[in-house]
Amino acid sequence: MPVSTASQSYDVAIIGAGPTGLFSVFELGLLGLKAVVLDVLDKPGGQCAELYPEKPIYDIPSWPVISGQELTDKLLEQIAPFGADLKLGRQVKSFERRADGRFQLTTDRNDTIDAAAVFIAAGAGSFTPRKPKLEGLDSFEGKSVFYAVRDRASFAGKDIVVAGGGDSALDWANDLSEIAQTITLVHRSDRFRAAPASVEKFRALVAEGKARFVEGDLASLTGTGGKLQAIALKTKAGIETLAADRLLAFYGLNIELGPIAEWGLDLADGKQIKVDTEKFQTSTPGVFAVGDINWYPGKLKLILSGFHEAALASQEAFRVARPDEKLRFQYTTSSSELQQRLNVNATKKVA
Amino acid sequence: MAVLNVIDRDGKAHQLETVEGWRVMELLRDQNMGVEGICGGACDCASCHVIVAEDWAARLPEPREDELFKLDELPEIAPTSRLSCQIIWSDGLDGLSLTIAESA
Numbered sequence: 001m002p003v004s005t006a007s008q009s010y011d012v013a014i015i016g017a018g019p020t021g022l023f024s025v026f027e028l029g030l031l032g033l034k035a036v037v038l039d040v041l042d043k044p045g046g047q048c049a050e051l052y053p054e055k056p057i058y059d060i061p062s063w064p065v066i067s068g069q070e071l072t073d074k075l076l077e078q079i080a081p082f083g084a085d086l087k088l089g090r091q092v093k094s095f096e097r098r099a100d101g102r103f104q105l106t107t108d109r110n111d112t113i114d115a116a117a118v119f120i121a122a123g124a125g126s127f128t129p130r131k132p133k134l135e136g137l138d139s140f141e142g143k144s145v146f147y148a149v150r151d152r153a154s155f156a157g158k159d160i161v162v163a164g165g166g167d168s169a170l171d172w173a174n175d176l177s178e179i180a181q182t183i184t185l186v187h188r189s190d191r192f193r194a195a196p197a198s199v200e201k202f203r204a205l206v207a208e209g210k211a212r213f214v215e216g217d218l219a220s221l222t223g224t225g226g227k228l229q230a231i232a233l234k235t236k237a238g239i240e241t242l243a244a245d246r247l248l249a250f251y252g253l254n255i256e257l258g259p260i261a262e263w264g265l266d267l268a269d270g271k272q273i274k275v276d277t278e279k280f281q282t283s284t285p286g287v288f289a290v291g292d293i294n295w296y297p298g299k300l301k302l303i304l305s306g307f308h309e310a311a312l313a314s315q316e317a318f319r320v321a322r323p324d325e326k327l328r329f330q331y332t333t334s335s336s337e338l339q340q341r342l343n344v345n346a347t348k349k350v351a
Numbered sequence: 352m353a354v355l356n357v358i359d360r361d362g363k364a365h366q367l368e369t370v371e372g373w374r375v376m377e378l379l380r381d382q383n384m385g386v387e388g389i390c391g392g393a394c395d396c397a398s399c400h401v402i403v404a405e406d407w408a409a410r411l412p413e414p415r416e417d418e419l420f421k422l423d424e425l426p427e428i429a430p431t432s433r434l435s436c437q438i439i440w441s442d443g444l445d446g447l448s449l450t451i452a453e454s455a
């Protein structure tokens with residue numbers, strides 16, 4: 001796992017690369033503030049990109065219809081001039097306020113981020129792998145049981161069981177069949193939700209005896225000290241036990257609030273972060289919550305509300321990050337300073 | 352008025368008010384049954400997973416393919432598992448009984 005130890009400094013650290021997190025980069029950027037965006041997913045867009053990239057959204061102002069992925073792409077285009085750092089595939093584990101009033105954030109990949117203010121734009125929380133309910137599962141996690149392949153070579157020569165019927169399960173079963181001792185795909189039906197080419201390739205591997213398919217569910221794990229030895233499968237014919245030293249489980253992603261719950265912020269219903277409606281600031285000064293993650297009287301979980309909240313929170317973030325400067329309210333249509341930040345030609349008219 | 356019978360994740364029984372044309376997920380969400388409906392009813396997150404009483408399962412409209420695929424993704428399902436965002440309430444469902452599935 002890559003490890004970066006040097007601390008990086010920004011005006012604002014944004015947790016969450018969904019539409020509200022991305023638009024926050026824009027609003028902060030107009031004010032001349034430099035942001036970093038952190039997200040647990042390995043791509044920007046949050047739910048829009050992960051859950052419904054192809055689905056049409058009809059309530060984005062001025063876009064009569066736009067898909068989740070198109071909206072993400074347009075936002076990335078819009079924030080490009082501000083050169084924000086996008087740090088993806090990592091979860092912010094902790095944040096603390098230092099003696100000098102700035103914040104220090106740490107991720108599960110050992111990044112240390114220093115920022116004057118923090119925007120929590122985490123939507124419904126962190127996407128995390130869904131886990132099978134198996135006794136003793138946690139003792140095997142990270143040693144024999146994985147929810148993603150980070151180190152392909154470590155699967156060489158192993159007896160591997162892959163669980164699931166989607167693209168990840170099929171793609172990795174196909175790929176790892178080249179280096180595995182044995183590979184078995186377990187899914188509760190032979191209906192796969194994966195690219196037809198991957199399904200075809202897998203069926204060919206089974207026909208050649210290079211992979212096995214078992215219709216069933218995981219029943220139990222056997223092993224000691226995190227070392228997996230066997231996996232029992234529940235099939236229509238009864239319990240079948242396989243020798244196995246690796247399990248890759250691909251049951252999709254769940255969303256949970258995650259570490260944010262432990263940060264001492266006032267919550268509503270234990271799930272949303274309470275903010276005021278002037279600055280969208282949390283109970284901790286300098287920490288803002290925008291988009292679906294926040295709560296205030298009248299809150300609506302709409303992307304357009306997140307955009308509005310980001311604009312207002314950015315004003316206060318400026319006062320926090322630049323206490324000695326005067327905040328000047330300007331429009332992009334007329335301000336040459338804003339146009340410079342946007343890297344556009346001030347004399348150019350929209351055709 | 353037509354009612355919806357629900358057993359929540361703690362095993363407690365509730366009788367819920369219903370509104371013709373609403374998604375069952377919305378009825379559960381708005382009456383604080385602990386169902387979030389994170390994706391808003393787009394059949395994309397499975398956070399509204401329920402197990403329909405056996406005698407009711409066959410009386411509901413058949414699940415579409417995208418619902419079956421999404422259910423297939425979950426580590427654990429029951430023979431009568433459904434995503435409640437895909438069940439539209441009509442008064443003909445008066446007395447429908449379901450159990451909210453544990454979150455995966």
